[in-house]
Amino acid sequence: MNATVDVELAVIGGGPAGLAAATLAAEGGASVLLLDEQASPGGQIYRNIEAVCDRRPAIAAALGDDYRGGLELVRAFRRSGAGYRPRASVWEIAGDGALAVVGDGGAEVLRARRLLVATGAAERPVPVPGWTLPGVMTVGAAQTLLKASGLAAGEAVIAGCGPLVLLFALQSIAVGAPPRAVLLSEGFGDYLRALPHLPRAVGSLDLLAKGWGWLRQLKSSGVEVVTGVSAVAARGGSAVDGVGFITGGGRRDIDAGLLLLHQGLVPNGHLLRAAGCAQEWDPAQACWRTRRNSWGATSRNDIAVAGDCAGIGGALAAAEAGRLSALDALYRLGHIGRAARNGRALPMAAALRRHLRPRPLLEALYRPPAEVLRPTAPDTVVCRCEGVRLAALTELRGLGVPGPNQAKAFSRCGMGPCQGRLCEATVGRLLSDEPPLAGRTPQTYTIRPPARPVTVGQVAALDGLAEPAGEVSGMLDR
């Protein structure tokens, strides 16, 4: 237990970015270890892909060609000779290439000369009234149940915006569990806002046609589709039993025992922030992203990033970004020269640009509504771990509390097991100046390890962390 493994490159995250990077780096002669929280490689989009394609062909077919297309990426990774540690959560990146990991064998410290962080994205929290009621989930969570366990979420009301909403509604129909209704927040104004970005996206017409096709397919499926929806709220006592919302036609209410919410994705970057990598506010995606160059190099010499954790770009872009970072790692580790790196990178960089071309259009079209970014109903739960409501935060603001870290001290918001991942952006916005969306950067929590839950016993049994032994034994002596 607690053995120290030395590798040249440790890759954190087994999605398209991490898999493509680990494969290229291992094939290039580097010793590579990929660590991932999931039980099998694939990340979010290709979750459980080997087992689903092998044992649940009907579900694989329902998940679609984009899902099954990930199998080759996973197979290439399996063949590459890269080391693989599934069910391993990295909870700290220390200053000297040391990673604190908790997994099947307990906690341990691993050392790597270079790190590639490819921890992907998380769904943007959707703090609407009633979102903490049993029976309210995210679309991604429902899709995870389908991929991981073959469980379909039938009769759901799906509400939100973004490609995943349309995709999951169609996947549910394909497995015989159609939703009761799909409530889309995008409306005419969003299409107008997206229009100027159309010329740039023209090179990716196939992708735009796919999204348009999904919408048409959904509308012709018999499932009710409502556009321009606002003020979504879950109602119910001990569990959700209905969904209220406003459309052009006025206020409506639908009975439902399951509400699935989704308002796009945000980078999963807390581990990087805690490691001291500089981050910047991305106004188009309304989220924080880690600052990096075109190789994925961050402000820390030994850490690179790739994929959605560095800014939302989708699975194909993530894989290309992973390959570019792996090439740079091979160069910095002395396996290839600069000319070889630059030459091999050219087609990858071109492919990455192509995959990213439609993003401005998607970001303009699927911008989360102001009411989601900055809730207004006083009893809305903002920090769901600690049950802190909007009213409490408004009161703190009135008392002059200047930011999220101070609000944390007064209210415990951001102190629960998610470490503020779910409430950070909302709390930051609520405590920043009016007007709410005038391009001001929300403030953040200071993030400290552990980024994932770990027991005191596991930490105490660790070898390899700097020891505060003098102080501790002194305290025990007294």
Ligand SMILES: Cc1cc2nc3c(=O)[nH]c(=O)nc-3n(C[C@H](O)[C@H](O)[C@H](O)COP(=O)(O)OP(=O)(O)OC[C@H]3O[C@@H](n4cnc5c(N)ncnc54)[C@H](O)[C@@H]3O)c2cc1C
């Ligand atoms: C719930 C969800 C469902 C999605 N479904 C689809 C879909 O059906 N179709 C589609 O086109 N796009 C989908 N997306 C978007 C798509 O997943 C991404 O665009 C793409 O997968 C990005 O690839 P990535 O390699 O950057 O990250 P990911 O695929 O997200 O992979 C990141 C991996 O890192 C692991 N990880 C995170 N933190 C740690 C840590 N501290 N220690 C160890 N491992 C860690 C995660 O478990 C995950 O396996 C989904 C996104 C989410 C969040």
